[in-house]
Every structure is written in C-alpha cells, then in structure tokens.
Amino acid sequence: MINQRNYKHKNSKFKNRVYQWTKKIPRGRVASYGQIARLAGKPKSARAVGVFMKNNTDIPNTPCHRVVGFDGSLIGYSGRGGISQKKKILLEEGVFFRKNKVNLSLSQLKA
DSSP: OOOHHHHHHHHHHHHHHHHHHHHTOOTTOBEEHHHHHHHTTOTTOHHHHHHHHHTOOSTTTSOGGGEEOTTSOOOOOOSTTHHHHHHHHHHHTTOOEETTEEOHHHHBOOO
C-alpha cells in the first residue's frame, strides 16, 4: 500500500524541481518534457511534467510555453490561444522552427 502523505511529499519535491528547471529556460530556447524530467531527477516522468505545465499558476515566471515534445512538437498549451499562440510567443522570443516543429538543433536548452 502506498503511503499517501509520503507520496505527495515526494511528488511536490519533484514538482518544485520541475518548475525550477523550467524557470532556467531562457528566451529563444526550449526544453522537452523528457529533458525537464531528467534534469529534475525522474527521467521516466515526462507526462508528469506535462501535467505540471498544464497546471502552472506562476505564469510568466515559470515559462511553460518553452516546454515542447521530444521531437520539437508543440504539445499542449493551456494559455489563451492554444498551440498557435504558443508558436507565436516562441517565434517572438527567437526560437527557430522547421515547418510546425521547433528546430531542436538550434533552439534546445543545452543542460
């Protein structure tokens, strides 16, 4: 049986690390959900990172729009305007695209 209290505590520590890493993504760069999960210490938790980005309450201090799919796909954006707004913001910040995906070789966070 899972100890709910211990589980929530561990999950909140991971969540805080996810948000801290996300805050380190500078303008003009992106990171993948999996990359943030690895940097935060749980490499198999990319989906959890997605949930945290969806529920981000610290916008714009935690730039969830700078987190993308492993292949540069613009996956999810809960802000007004959806995916098209996410792309517009990233373009304004200087992120490079190849068709409808972020060009990760030019724009991925090096960490």
